[in-house]
Amino acid sequence: MMTNSSTSVGGSSVLLGVGDSIGSNVNVPDGGKLFVFHIPQFMTNIGMLKLFLPYGTVLRVKIMADKFGKGRGFGFVGYNSVESAERAIKALHGLQVSIELSVMYHRS
Numbered sequence: 001m002m003t004n005s006s007t008s009v010g011g012s013s014v015l016l017g018v019g020d021s022i023g024s025n026v027n028v029p030d031g032g033k034l035f036v037f038h039i040p041q042f043m044t045n046i047g048m049l050k051l052f053l054p055y056g057t058v059l060r061v062k063i064m065a066d067k068f069g070k071g072r073g074f075g076f077v078g079y080n081s082v083e084s085a086e087r088a089i090k091a092l093h094g095l096q097v098s099i100e101l102s103v104m105y106h107r108s
Contacts, residue, residue, distance in 0.1 A: 022049055023060035028078030032059070032085050035106040037074040039063055040097055045075075052077045055091060056084020076106060 022045050036048070049061045060078035063071050079085045085105065093103045 022046075022062070023058070023078065026059045026078065028059050029080065029082070031082035031105065032079040033106040034077045034079070034085055034088060034103055035074070036077055037102045039071060039073050039075055041071050041073075043071065043097065048075065048077065051092070051097075052079075052088055055079075055088040056081060077103075 039048070043063065045061045045063055048063060049058055052058050052061070057080040058077060059080055060076065063075035065071055077088070079088065089103050089105070095103075
């Protein structure tokens with residue numbers, strides 16, 4: 001069963017499932033893309049967005065899902081700057097979110 005969350009984007013309510021992406025058409029600069037793994041099954045893209053927003057401007061969030069909409073335990077977060085990505089790594093790598101979250105740079 002797919003977990004859905006709703007949020008307000010530009011004044012409109014948006015319903016997002018685990019496999020949906022926030023900001024999928026936005027280009028993320030080199031060094032701004034993070035790979036996140038050990039994401040708990042209950043986490044949604046909205047939850048990820050809220051978790052990563054305090055460290056800078058988030059351009060993209062996507063938790064990868066299987067064909068049934070179940071989270072696969074990893075995803076990506078894209079920031080507008082390397083500095084924001086660095087702040088997020090320092091603050092969130094090893095964070096306990098029911099299990100230990102791992103956050104690192106994504107190499108293209």
